[in-house]
Amino acid sequence: MNQEKIEEGLTQFPVCEYAFINIADITFLDQVRYICKTECPQYGKSWSCPPAVGTVEECKKRCSQYTGGFIFTTIAEVNDIANMEETLATRMEHEKITRQVRDLFAEQTEAIQVLSTESCAICKKCAYPDAPCRHPEKMFPCIESYGILVTDLAEKYGISFMNGANVVTWFSLLLYR
Template identity: 25%
Template sequence: MKKLEEKLLQAAEELGFDNYRIIDTMAISFEERFRMYCEMNYCGNYDKNYSCPPACGEAKELERKAKQFERALVLQTITPVKNILDDEETKGIKHRHNQMTWSLIEGMKEDLKEYLPAMAGPCQICSPCAMELGKACPFPKKRASCLSAFCVKVDALAEYCEIPYYCEGEVAFFSILFFHNK
């Protein structure tokens, strides 16, 4: 039987991720000050989505949850864009990236006993989020917060993983799967 890490890397390759690395979770920089970007509500999901602040928990709480897992699979897609400022175009690309991440998780469920995903952007399972409707989350086990909510310093992560952070004329999206290698 293949080791879990080998299976994860093979699945990432087969799904078409452009870059993927497995690293120690302790190598990831978490910077609480990034939470201010969520609070500024640039994406429009602050206090409107269960996976976003404040509902997802404090920054330190998410960091603590992530650090309970010793390993992290960093996933990246790089996609050409006509206009990086075109929100509709980039949201579609981000959605595709997150779907690829969920496909990897679904395909590895039997091997992954316990895991924690951090996605590119907020949970998009329900539209609108049940929170906006004043209802409980119907999929709490599938809800995933974004890297911004976790306060991951993504440029430092990319540098550590030796993968590009910024690509002219392209958009790079990241997600992380925190897991135990047992």
């Protein structure tokens, strides 16, 4: 993979911060998954969320098969960060950028696993658990669904996650080989 070419290509997207990471630096915690199970209304309802993505140990094993990683953020300003509808409405732009960054990496690498924000929202109602995912090429599992402590990874690589009172910071993580 040509890192310079990737960085050159990134200039066409509104990426706020990014870092190339070592897979060994990713922290996997069952406690992160516990938050999914106890607090997220999408738990057990989407192919992008637990338990569909596998156990934390299975996710860790899957991630360890990649040789490198790339974490990036986009930001969006909102009038009221506490207004979940307004906040979540900014997510689709981040997902669009994530697909574009994935395509940029696809030109340079043979395999990519993309993890992104929240539960997948492509379909009005997910096919899980009754049928396979209708859009596996578009669906990105949530970073936290893998048990990944994204704030720890951000701190390790100097990426900000608190960018202002009414600023939403969205993360995506691409693993490649």
